[in-house]
Amino acid sequence: MGDIFDLVVVNPFTNALLVLYGVLGSYVLAVIVLTVIIKVSTLPLTIQQQVSSMKMAAMQPKMKEIQDKYKNEPQKLQEEMRKLGYNPLSGCLLMFIQLPIFIGLYQAITRTLGVTPFNLLDLGKHVYSFIPNLSSLVPINSNFLGMDLGQPDKLFIIPILVVATTWFSNKLMTPPATDAQTKQTNQMMQMMMPLMFGFFMLSAPAGLGIYWLVSNLIQVAQYYIMKPRLESARAQYGLPSLNAKSGDSASKAVIDVERPAPPKSRARGSNTARFNTAKPDEKKDK
Amino acid sequence: MFQISKKLIAAGLAGAFLLTACGGGGEPQPTSFPGLMIDGNNGYLASGSQVYKFDVTTNAEAWRFPAQAVNTLNFAGQPLKFGDVVIVGGATSPSGGAYDNHLYAINQQTGAEVWRFAAGKDGNPGKEFADGVVTDGKLLYAANGDHTLYVLDPSNLDGGQPKTVWTFTAQNKLWSRPLVADGVVYQGSLDHNMYALDAATGKELWRYTEAAAPIVSQPSISNGTLFFGSFDNLFFALDAKTGKLKWKTPVDGWVYSSSLVENNVVYFGDAKGRFYALNAADGSVKWTFQTQGAIHAKPVLSGTTIYVVSGDTIVYGLDANQATDYKAAKKNEGIGRRLFSTPALVGNTLLVVPLDGAVKVQAVNVDTQNLANKFAFPQATPGK
Numbered sequence: 001m002g003d004i005f006d007l008v009v010v011n012p013f014t015n016a017l018l019v020l021y022g023v024l025g026s027y028v029l030a031v032i033v034l035t036v037i038i039k040v041s042t043l044p045l046t047i048q049q050q051v052s053s054m055k056m057a058a059m060q061p062k063m064k065e066i067q068d069k070y071k072n073e074p075q076k077l078q079e080e081m082r083k084l085g086y087n088p089l090s091g092c093l094l095m096f097i098q099l100p101i102f103i104g105l106y107q108a109i110t111r112t113l114g115v116t117p118f119n120l121l122d123l124g125k126h127v128y129s130f131i132p133n134l135s136s137l138v139p140i141n142s143n144f145l146g147m148d149l150g151q152p153d154k155l156f157i158i159p160i161l162v163v164a165t166t167w168f169s170n171k172l173m174t175p176p177a178t179d180a181q182t183k184q185t186n187q188m189m190q191m192m193m194p195l196m197f198g199f200f201m202l203s204a205p206a207g208l209g210i211y212w213l214v215s216n217l218i219q220v221a222q223y224y225i226m227k228p229r230l231e232s233a234r235a236q237y238g239l240p241s242l243n244a245k246s247g248d249s250a251s252k253a254v255i256d257v258e259r260p261a262p263p264k265s266r267a268r269g270s271n272t273a274r275f276n277t278a279k280p281d282e283k284k285d286k
Numbered sequence: 287m288f289q290i291s292k293k294l295i296a297a298g299l300a301g302a303f304l305l306t307a308c309g310g311g312g313e314p315q316p317t318s319f320p321g322l323m324i325d326g327n328n329g330y331l332a333s334g335s336q337v338y339k340f341d342v343t344t345n346a347e348a349w350r351f352p353a354q355a356v357n358t359l360n361f362a363g364q365p366l367k368f369g370d371v372v373i374v375g376g377a378t379s380p381s382g383g384a385y386d387n388h389l390y391a392i393n394q395q396t397g398a399e400v401w402r403f404a405a406g407k408d409g410n411p412g413k414e415f416a417d418g419v420v421t422d423g424k425l426l427y428a429a430n431g432d433h434t435l436y437v438l439d440p441s442n443l444d445g446g447q448p449k450t451v452w453t454f455t456a457q458n459k460l461w462s463r464p465l466v467a468d469g470v471v472y473q474g475s476l477d478h479n480m481y482a483l484d485a486a487t488g489k490e491l492w493r494y495t496e497a498a499a500p501i502v503s504q505p506s507i508s509n510g511t512l513f514f515g516s517f518d519n520l521f522f523a524l525d526a527k528t529g530k531l532k533w534k535t536p537v538d539g540w541v542y543s544s545s546l547v548e549n550n551v552v553y554f555g556d557a558k559g560r561f562y563a564l565n566a567a568d569g570s571v572k573w574t575f576q577t578q579g580a581i582h583a584k585p586v587l588s589g590t591t592i593y594v595v596s597g598d599t600i601v602y603g604l605d606a607n608q609a610t611d612y613k614a615a616k617k618n619e620g621i622g623r624r625l626f627s628t629p630a631l632v633g634n635t636l637l638v639v640p641l642d643g644a645v646k647v648q649a650v651n652v653d654t655q656n657l658a659n660k661f662a663f664p665q666a667t668p669g670k
Contacts, residue, residue, distance in 0.1 A: 115317075115378070116317035116318060116378045117317070117318050117319060117362070117377075117378075117416045117417075117461050117502070118316045118317050118318060118319070118626075118641075119317075120461075120500075120502065120542075121542050121557060121580055121582055121626070122580075124517065124539055124540035124542060124556075124557030124558075124580060125539070125557050125558065125580050125597075127540075129519070129538075129539070133498070135498070135499040135517045135518050135519065135540065136478075136498040136499050136518060138476075138499060138500055138517055139458060139459065139476045139500060
């Protein structure tokens with residue numbers, strides 16, 4: 001399993017970092033460029049996740065109805081939820097892709113920086129011999145603004161920035177809650193995730209923190225670029241605006257309960273549907 | 287309800303992934319390579335957070351240093367017996383985030399600390415001693431990760447630590463022990479150079495700059511020729527006096543293993559797992575053998591058998607006089623842990639040092655290729 005992960009994820013990242021370092025002459029630049037490449041490559045998934053979240057949010061009122069109706073019939077409840085197009089893991093797809101990327105990059109960074117003798121031996125096993133002169137790039141110059149990228153940031157600047165940008169990025173990416181319970185969960189998640197990553201960064205190489213930092217900043221930029229389209233899609237699903245305060249959305253949930261969810265066929269429809277400006281209800285009438 | 291579960295699952299997964307995959311699944315990630323030294327019936331082992339003395343015939347433990355393990359300590363490289371003390375080097379901490387910049391001299395009878403030396407220069411603390419120290423019988427030569435080779439006089443303690451006789455600073459880390467022969471110190475560096483220094487004064491005699499990648503293995507010398515490998519997939523033979531190239535031979539991978547020169551044959555392995563036997567005279571390949579893990583340890587020769595340990599956890603016994611490439615070899619079934627440290631042969635028992643795990647030294651019967659189960663150090667404690 002580890003060998004396959006190496007082959008598919010870690011080795012390409014390791015060699016990409018070395019190639020970029022060779023071309024750009026700076027390890028930080030190499031990490032930044034690789035991060036941009038990764039973020040652009042996973043952009044379709046980011047969009048898909050946003051759409052998925054919207055669909056799930058739009059289904060909430062109907063889901064509540066079904067849950068109340070079949071609370072004593074678990075099998076029927078499951079069946080009805082499936083008919084509705086409910087997929088509890090649909091919003092996690094990006095997480096499932098991002099985590100292996102994050103872990104792969106962690107391993108690639110520790111390998112390429114050759115922080116320890118063991119890391120360096122490990123690197124030797126994974127450098128592509130068909131790319132010339134990669135070995136001559138070793139050891140990587142890991143100094144950046146007086147910081148050793150292969151070591152944890154002793155000044156805690158990177159962990160603090162990681163916490164701040166993760167929090168901000170999560171805040172932007174989390175759509176307004178449609179009920180009080182979701183709002184509470186969102187708030188908990190928005191606090192937990194940044195703190196978890198910040199805690200991890202206290203002992204992780206600063207180079208990994210740079211990746212996470214840049215990744216968050218790109219995510220924020222992507223959000224603002226995509227925002228008009230997301231707003232339009234949210235309106236289409238009858239969801240509150242992204243600008244709506246949580247309080248507004250929680251109270252709006254009362255109204256949403258009355259609003260029918262988008263039809264099943266549309267909820268399961270292709271991702272392109274998200275950017276249609278016509279409301280699902282209008283389409284349904286046609 | 288479903289929303290909460292989904293997010294908590296995601297958060298849990300994230301946490302679990304970070305803590306296990308990145309953190310090593312609860313076991314500290316290895317940073318350096320343990321080292322074993324045999325002196326008569328005594329074995330000295332620098333491994334993890336402690337140094338051990340044990341009896342190689344009974345595997346009875348004599349002492350540990352420090353007596354109680356300290357998590358921040360990490361010892362690496364082959365211990366050196368010097369008079370009444372055993373000298374070991376501190377290495378990168380298990381988390382990789384800190385260095386122990388000390389050399390420790392331990393009373394070989396009692397296991398008590400006699401002195402310690404802190405590396406450091408110009409107000410900057412030194413870094414790790416990744417591969418232990420060597421001696422010419424009088425001075426200690428200790429290569430440090432702070433780019434500096436420290437030459438110490440242990441007979442002249444100054445403020446509780448041996449006096450520094452001279453230092454030499456390269457352009458990058460020194461992660462391998464030097465070789466001291468005929469009044470010359472040969473030191474490879476991650477700066478891609480091999481240096482020859484006067485052992486008495488530290489004056490640079492020559493440097494070989496044609497390797498295009500790090501040199502991270504202790505060189506060997508035989509009949510006036512210096513042998514070492516580099517990360518540019520080349521193995522070099524230089525005139526030890528002048529530093530002029532005699533020959534170089536391409537290999538499959540990075541050479542991190544020190545070489546053994548016996549009977550005009552050079553034996554070593556590479557990081558891609560291939561083991562080589564080269565003619566010392568011209569570098570031509572006599573035979574090779576492919577293992578499935580990186581080879582870091584120096585091989586051990588006994589009679590006509592050469593013992594090779596690999597990152598694939600297997601101990602191989604190869605015929606040193608084999609004329610062609612191996613298709614199959616005598617090997618044991620694997621000990622379940624990666625083997626990167628140089629083993630030691632005691633009679634018909636090869637003592638191998640796993641990179642990690644509870645068993646620090648495992649005995650392998652070289653006649654049967656089986657694990658000699660009666661010998662695993664430390665001894666299992668009844669009830670555990």
